[in-house]
Amino acid sequence: MNSHFSNYYTEALGAIIGVFTSLYAYLNGWMYVYGNINRNFDSLSFGGVIASYFLLPLCVIMLILSAINTYTNEKYIFNIPISTINKAICIITVIIGLLGAKAYFLIPSIFILFNIYKEWFKVKIKRINEESVNNDEGEQMFLTKSFSNKILENDLENVFFTEQEKELALEKEIKTLATKKVMALELLEKKSDPQFIMEITGLTLKEIQELKKQEAKS
Numbered sequence: 477m478n479s480h481f482s483n484y485y486t487e488a489l490g491a492i493i494g495v496f497t498s499l500y501a502y503l504n505g506w507m508y509v510y511g512n513i514n515r516n517f518d519s520l521s522f523g524g525v526i527a528s529y530f531l532l533p534l535c536v537i538m539l540i541l542s543a544i545n546t547y548t549n550e551k552y553i554f555n556i557p558i559s560t561i562n563k564a565i566c567i568i569t570v571i572i573g574l575l576g577a578k579a580y581f582l583i584p585s586i587f588i589l590f591n592i593y594k595e596w597f598k599v600k601i602k603r604i605n606e607e608s609v610n611n612d613e614g615e616q617m618f619l620t621k622s623f624s625n626k627i628l629e630n631d632l633e634n635v636f637f638t639e640q641e642k643e644l645a646l647e648k649e650i651k652t653l654a655t656k657k658v659m660a661l662e663l664l665e666k667k668s669d670p671q672f673i674m675e676i677t678g679l680t681l682k683e684i685q686e687l688k689k690q691e692a693k694s
Contacts, residue, residue, distance in 0.1 A: 484542045484543075484545045484546040484591065485542070485546060486587050486590040486591070487538065487542045487562075487566065487587065487588055487590060487591055488538075488539055488542035488543065488546070489587050490538075490584045490585070490586070490587025490588035490589075490590070491535045491536075491538040491539035491542060491569075491584070491588065492535075492539065493583060493584040493587060494531070494535040494538075494569065494573060494581065494584040494588065495532065495535045495536070495539075497573065497577045497580050497581050497583075497584055498527075498531050498532045498535060498573075498576070498577065500577065500580060501527065501531075501576055501577040501578075501580070506521075506524050506527075506576060506577060506578065507524055507527050507528040507531065507576050507577070521575075522575075523572075523574075523575025523576055524575070524576055526572055526575055526576065527572050527573065527575055527576020527577065528576065530572050531569070531572050531573055531576050531577070534565060534568065534569040534572065535569060535573075537565060538562070538565055538566060538569055538588065541558060541561070541562045541565065542562070544558060545558060545559060545562060563591075563592060566588050566589060566591075566592065567589075567592075569588060570585045570588055570589060573585065656677040657677075657683075659677050663677075670685075
């Protein structure tokens, strides 16, 4: 059973129950048949008068429209879709039915309005799903942005520490070289062999000769 058929089948069922509810209202004196309305006008409420004239015909019309909508494609009357006319009749029937048959018309009302509130629920659920998707996308974008910022911060920290390490390594190398030069100068003062100084300090022969020249100048 497809959705289109079930919608109008449910509406037709509501119209049939509405007919029986109208008959029940006639039996209980809440409504009167056409021939007795004028004679019992004073004993009827306003809703009872309206329902006496219109409720039963509206239920029959709605039953016919349900059958038309169930088995045919969209039809138009004066350029107005039958489905639109059908919705208007459904709402009017429910209002008049509640006025005439009172709470007894609640059950047929549920079936009659099934197609209307089903569409409303569909729109509502679709809107909730769209909002949920938008929230998920927003949260994902936020997490992605936060993750990107975190990576950027880590990269900056790594760059900072790398530069700091380079500076420390360079400073250490300079101090080591200065220490080696001091040792080489001390050994030169003691007239040590250049080859021995090279082995101890790790300096090249050229560097030792330059230190020797500097010592001679001083």
